[in-house]
Amino acid sequence: MAKHATPLLDQLESGPWPSFVSDLKQEAANRAKNPNNVEFQVAQDCVEDLLGILELSFKHGMTHWKHGGIVGVFGYGGGVIGRYCDQPEKFPGVAHFHTMRVAQPGGKYYTTEFLKKLCDLWEFRGSGVTNMHGSTGDIIFIGTSTPQLEEIFYELTHTFNQDLGGSGSNLRTPADCIGSSRCEYSCYDTQAICYDLTQEYQDELHRPAFPYKFKFKFDGCPNCCVASIARADISFVGNWKDDIKIDQEAVAGYIGGEFPANAGDHNGRDWGKFDIEKEVIGLCPTQCMWMDSGKLKIDNKECTRCMHCINVMPRALHIGDDRGCSMLVGAKAPILDGAQMGSLLVPFIKVEEPYDEIKEVIEGIWDWWMEEGKNRERLGELIKRQGFQKLLEATNIKPMAQHVQEPRHNPYIFWKEDEVDGGWDRDINAFRKDHLR
């Protein structure tokens, strides 16, 4: 028998999708039964109380969680988020129910053994409820009490060799796609740079001194599997400078039906014969492809690297050899000013250890944002408020065609003194020679 009646939550389970309510009920039942004889360090029935308080929130139409708190582990300003409920008497199991963010491994690779051990730790010292993964990428542990925090942290860092992630006005846990470890589209080693920058910016990750959150995300190619372009303050999107490599024989193979389009991804239905004109050339957003006596041609300087043709015919087309990444800045979720996608700041940069060139750009951005950003202002909002040009000045990057979004609609040009020959000062006597008073 459940501890609290939850008719509203029960209804959520009736839909067609897997339900988090069912998951919570399963965990509640498991804790009640405790088949492994775990010595629970937080209330055994905390998941029951979690369901109870959620039901009450639905009933009241408002949350029963208070906002934030001072808890954390020593020396860290992020990674732990204090959560307290405002109905501790009714739901003592979730009176404090703090969240911990655990840095996810690069590319989210882990062994099942590692996962099981993490879950064991969390069952023992927390609620057992996890979120794999939070939208920043972290492994999220949902619900523990204050005395458990240091214990979990010690265990994570000493036994698991795993750190807490970022939260609050910090650099958030950098996230990457699987990159060249498994994906032939990857233009750089996403995991190598993700790891390097995570180590380099430990202080920024753990000690909050930014105006607000800041995210790095690494996508090996413009397919953007970690959606960096939509979510990261700095997105690193793999790119190449030279030409898409074409294997004309394989192109003929696709046309002849020898290879399934999209590596067979759409095999669930018969879509008819592959039509390269309709499915590839006609869908190229910049119309830079054509067939010339049975050969596929690409005008590479017009290609925007959308990846469409490569995705459809991976055996025939391949990313170029001169590889690196593009850096985009200022993407964010809707909270203020609406959602924003990243704007291109660096069209192409080599991604090579020790990444000094990239770090220079990052630090220029931070210096500007830390000084000019208002409290709780994301980088994308600061760029909007002060203008992209200010960002170019701060990062010492020369304006170029790729920075231009649309033709100017403001007819005025504001020159700065150092942009004008001779500056603002003039020799009045020389001037008077030709111009009478």
Place this chain on the structure above:
Amino acid sequence: MEYEEAKKLIVEQLTKKLKTKSKFYFNDLSKILEMKPREAKKIVNKLVEEKVLEYWSSGSTSMYGMPGTGKQAAAEHEEKE
């Protein structure tokens, strides 16, 4: 600015403002110190280490306060007993 001097200044200024608020953004602190954020950060980190300041986090934003001040701290201490 020497660390001790900075510490005195921060404690003085935050205490003065306690009537109206108990939590401060990092920017508020660097303004009090009249330092660039990166410089101020070194001092603020040390103040946290010495428990002159403590972090407060909503999850999305972080703020700083003096331990034991403000409503939130009172509420949390009640719960901890």
